[in-house]
Amino acid sequence: MSDKIVVGVDIGGTTIKVGLCSAEGELLRTYEGPTEVDKGSVQVCQNIADYARLIVEESDFEWEQVEGVGVGIAGFLDIPNGIVKFSPNLHFKDVHLKDFLEEKLQKKVLVNNDANVAALGEAWAGAGRGVMHCVCYTLGTGVGGGIIIGGKIVEGYAGMAGELGHMSVVPDLEAIQCGCGKMGCLESVSSATGIIRMAKDAVERGDRTSLSFVEQIMAKDVFDAAKAGDEVAARIVTRAAFYLGKSMATVAVVLNPQRFIIGGGVSRAGEFLFEQIREVFHKFTPENTQEGVEIVPAILGNNAGVVGAAGLIIRA
Structure with a gap:
């Protein structure tokens, strides 16, 4: 197994789920924390950053081993730029999620639609492996x-x-x-x-x-x-x-x-x-x-x- 790891984030209206994966697609551990939609988009984005760091801190890995952070979110997105144009469940409008997280985490961040991300999960490490x-x-x-x-x-x-x-x-x-x-x-x-x-x-x-x-x-x-x-x-x-x-x-x-x-x-x-x-x-x-x-x-x-x-x- 590679010593490189990646962090995956699945943002829900109530809970943010974070996973730590090997480069081969093995899910090593998960963590869930409250989304806190009622506290506004900045707090939600900060929670994502905090949970991403926390899951690594609680593992046997170091932050320097993280290749990047991927994020799945429901809503209308500008995918290349990682901008959430509108997400009704999260009350996001024109939120520059990629820029925010890259500044906080100092890692490459990619954002995509939650359904696309779930499909990629199955294709990469689930029923579609290979x-x-x-x-x-x-x-x-x-x-x-x-x-x-x-x-x-x-x-x-x-x-x-x-x-x-x-x-x-x-x-x-x-x-x-x-x-x-x-x-x-x-x-x-x-x-x-x-x-x-x-x-x-x-x-x-x-x-x-x-x-x-x-x-x-x-x-x-x-x-x-x-x-x-x-x-x-x-x-x-x-x-x-x-x-x-x-x-x-x-x-x-x-x-x-x-x-x-x-x-x-x-x-x-x-x-x-x-x-x-x-x-x-x-x-x-x-x-x-x-x-x-x-x-x-x-x-x-x-x-x-x-x-x-x-x-x-x-x-x-």
Whole structure:
């Protein structure tokens, strides 16, 4: 193992998670501290710097061994300059995060979108290890994504590449409005929020389903009911899987990745969900484009963000 280390930072609205990684992608230790959004952007930035130094101080390494610090953050970013144009959860507006941290830490700092960073984590040290071309889906409250081609994050012109949840895949007659304001987005049917919405709609229509007896329906309840033979729940899962598989077929003919990696809470449904996604993917994807392509679960879980943030430095 190299004696060089990298620090990865995953900024959340409540907690800042910091990870210390080897140059090979091994997560050596983690630390979590409060974000303190209510104290303003300067305090949040100072907390990041403090936690980065603290995790190294508490390790067997010296600050001089740190190659750099990578940061993942949700929001609209000027990625090359490390400026957070707007982050609603953190109340950041035009915050020069890269400049601030480089001055405080005297190390190279790189900043990127949190979904891109999580994708890089899986590609570098998770389910995509050894694969140069992969696309990551995160199925949670929404549907996030990240694209890794040639081992590098695809950011796009304005840093908005990889917004997989906002691919318009649902036909107009079935489409509902997504949180982004557009109609028929993948997120509206394949996220936990979308699955819960479809379940509640079924209950309100009076469909015969065991979900009628669940007081507060969660996505897991829908999957459990489907696995137990509930036909209504099974249809909801099939619909979510259908549009996921169809979206992957579209991505495949554009990017031809070797591996699709699916993470987030919904992915914990396991092979019951994955088998259906693969079936749809194979149905809609040309044979030569699907050859050798795998659809697999993510393996890093909540650590993907800090590992990927550290990977920004290594993959730079």
